[in-house]
Amino acid sequence: MLSKKVGKQLGHPTYSLSGWLVTKFLKWHNLILEENAVKLSNIQPNDTVLELGHGPGFGLQEASQLLMGPRGKLLGVDYSQYMHQMASKRIQEQISRGKAVLYYSDLVSMPIEENTVDKAFHCNCYYYWPDLKAGAKAIHRVMKPGGIMVTTLRLGNITKAASVGVLTGDNWRPEVYMEALESSGFTDVRMENKMENLIKFQAIFATAVK
Numbered sequence: 543m544l545s546k547k548v549g550k551q552l553g554h555p556t557y558s559l560s561g562w563l564v565t566k567f568l569k570w571h572n573l574i575l576e577e578n579a580v581k582l583s584n585i586q587p588n589d590t591v592l593e594l595g596h597g598p599g600f601g602l603q604e605a606s607q608l609l610m611g612p613r614g615k616l617l618g619v620d621y622s623q624y625m626h627q628m629a630s631k632r633i634q635e636q637i638s639r640g641k642a643v644l645y646y647s648d649l650v651s652m653p654i655e656e657n658t659v660d661k662a663f664h665c666n667c668y669y670y671w672p673d674l675k676a677g678a679k680a681i682h683r684v685m686k687p688g689g690i691m692v693t694t695l696r697l698g699n700i701t702k703a704a705s706v707g708v709l710t711g712d713n714w715r716p717e718v719y720m721e722a723l724e725s726s727g728f729t730d731v732r733m734e735n736k737m738e739n740l741i742k743f744q745a746i747f748a749t750a751v752k
């Protein structure tokens with residue numbers, strides 16, 4: 543019962559005590575994944591970069607510092623109104639300068655033009671998508687040909703979360719997501735083991751072909 547409640551809040555944080563606690567957890571627990579997803583995306587100053595399921599917005603903040611070129615643009619999408627508002631506050635300055643746009647939307651129907659994104663990243667997000675193929679197709683649609691997608695995760699932690707019922711079904715399994723990416727038009731799909739400050743994590747990479 544409690545595991546299901548925690549899983550529900552992680553997948554879609556709401557304005558509530560548990561939603562607030564979840565955002566504290568995301569900050570202390572996931573910052574390393576957000577920072578590394580940005581690092582591994584190899585962001586260039588004039589790229590258009592998209593974060594899916596950005597949560598409180600720490601990854602957006604990190605990515606914005608790399609988009610210093612005149613054409614550099616940051617996009618974000620999250621279907622939690624609470625997270626949309628929290629992240630909007632965090633990068634208010636970039637939004638007001640027209641350098642960033644955040645969408646309060648399900649990523650499957652994100653209102654982003656096709657073939658416009660150079661780099662897309664997400665952390666701790668795909669496990670909650672009911673249909674991984676629909677999610678992968680939605681990302682592929684907005685990516686430029688050759689665009690790179692990166693997702694970071696801590697496999698040990700999500701395996702534990704699944705064993706206690708915080709994550710349900712099989713969508714948390716990296717191989718299931720990687721298969722969805724391959725069947726949605728991504729190539730060179732691979733998972734690499736990484737480590738920072740003695741913390742082990744994994745990164746999945748995929749390149750959009752069109």
Ligand SMILES: C[S@@+](CC[C@H](N)C(=O)[O-])C[C@H]1O[C@@H](n2cnc3c(N)ncnc32)[C@H](O)[C@@H]1O
Pocket residue numbers: 552553554555568569572573575576594595596597598619620621622625647648649650664665666667670671
């Ligand atoms: C566990 S939180 C992770 C937040 C942040 N990436 C991090 O690692 O700290 C998952 C986030 O993905 C968002 N999310 C999940 N499924 C989504 C979907 N289909 N469309 C848009 N946002 C989604 C949730 O609202 C939530 O903010």
